Amino acid sequence: MLSALRNGLRKNELFMLYQPQYNIQSEELVSVEALVRWQSKELGGMISPGDFIPLAEESDLVALLGYHILEQVFQQISHWLNDGVYIPKVAINISPRHLIQPDFIENLQHLANKYQIDAQQVELEITETSLLDNPELALSVLTRLKALGFSLAIDDFGSGYSSFQYLKVMPINKLKIDRMFISELEHSKSDQAIIQSLVAIAQNLGFSLLAEGVETLGQLAILKREQVDLVQGFLYAKPLSAKDLADETKDSELSDRAFIS
Ligand code: C2E
Numbered sequence: 503m504l505s506a507l508r509n510g511l512r513k514n515e516l517f518m519l520y521q522p523q524y525n526i527q528s529e530e531l532v533s534v535e536a537l538v539r540w541q542s543k544e545l546g547g548m549i550s551p552g553d554f555i556p557l558a559e560e561s562d563l564v565a566l567l568g569y570h571i572l573e574q575v576f577q578q579i580s581h582w583l584n585d586g587v588y589i590p591k592v593a594i595n596i597s598p599r600h601l602i603q604p605d606f607i608e609n610l611q612h613l614a615n616k617y618q619i620d621a622q623q624v625e626l627e628i629t630e631t632s633l634l635d636n637p638e639l640a641l642s643v644l645t646r647l648k649a650l651g652f653s654l655a656i657d658d659f660g661s662g663y664s665s666f667q668y669l670k671v672m673p674i675n676k677l678k679i680d681r682m683f684i685s686e687l688e689h690s691k692s693d694q695a696i697i698q699s700l701v702a703i704a705q706n707l708g709f710s711l712l713a714e715g716v717e718t719l720g721q722l723a724i725l726k727r728e729q730v731d732l733v734q735g736f737l738y739a740k741p742l743s744a745k746d747l748a749d750e751t752k753d754s755e756l757s758d759r760a761f762i763s
């Protein structure tokens with residue numbers, strides 16, 4: 503699969519989809535998350551990022567793949583800007599081993615200059631487990647990125663070795679609660695209690711809270727009641743192509759369809 507991925511990168515077989523994230527109270531689109539897809543000729547079909555990202559992360563392809571993804575997303579943001587499509591912010595998943603490459607920040611700035619992208623338009627999503635490998639280095643890189651104006655989000659919070667230490671020291675803008683706390687939300691008092699506590703922590707520490715993988719109106723109602731800030735999930739939209747996202751944004755059907763009042 504690794505050699506097919508290497509070839510796939512060269513042949514431009516990878517592309518990005520974008521999944522909207524909404525403010526739960528105002529119903530406004532606040533950002534989209536870029537999610538990579540790979541249509542492999544050699545392997546004869548669509549390969550899930552859940553399969554090839556971990557593999558790339560264990561190989562020397564991680565930086566090449568990460569750079570390729572950054573470039574595709576930055577190029578897309580510049581197309582949207584030129585076409586007058588308003589996408590407030592784009593979140594990009596960053597592999598831990600890519601983040602700590604010595605030239606990561608330099609490359610990011612190079613691409614931002616090349617495509618005339620403002621750091622305010624970009625959010626970098628890091629998984630909490632990624633911070634465990636080399637916490638000091640990760641912290642220093644994240645602090646520099648934040649100083650440059652990039653937003654930072656912790657992804658899949660609660661799924662790994664959640665450490666409140668990170669919430670204390672990391673300069674984050676957003677915490678994404680893992681889907682595992684959302685899927686049973688309607689029936690689980692414990693999950694509801696966890697959400698309530700995270701809302702209090704987010705408010706006190708001053709970052710926003712996003713619920714991942716929201717699929718039902720029942721989940722939405724609880725998240726709204728508990729004053730979670732942001733939502734993302736199939737209830738609103740699946741990951742969309744850049745074109746579909748632009749079309750949906752223009753007539754704003756996307757938000758009208760999903761929300762209940
Ligand atoms: P993630 O960053 O937590 O992304 C969210 C995943 O949940 C996406 O799967 C998305 O399609 C899926 N999802 C969103 N809403 C729902 C929902 O309501 N229900 C369910 N069941 N699933 C939902 P996807 O695109 O297959 O990505 C899986 C993981 O692969 C991502 O998890 C991320 O860790 C990684 N990944 C994806 N794209 C990239 C990328 O460009 N770079 C890196 N480094 N990792 C990526």
Ligand code: MG
Pocket residue numbers: 535595627657
């Ligand atoms: Mg993510």
Ligand code: MG
Pocket residue numbers: 657658678680714
């Ligand atoms: Mg996630």
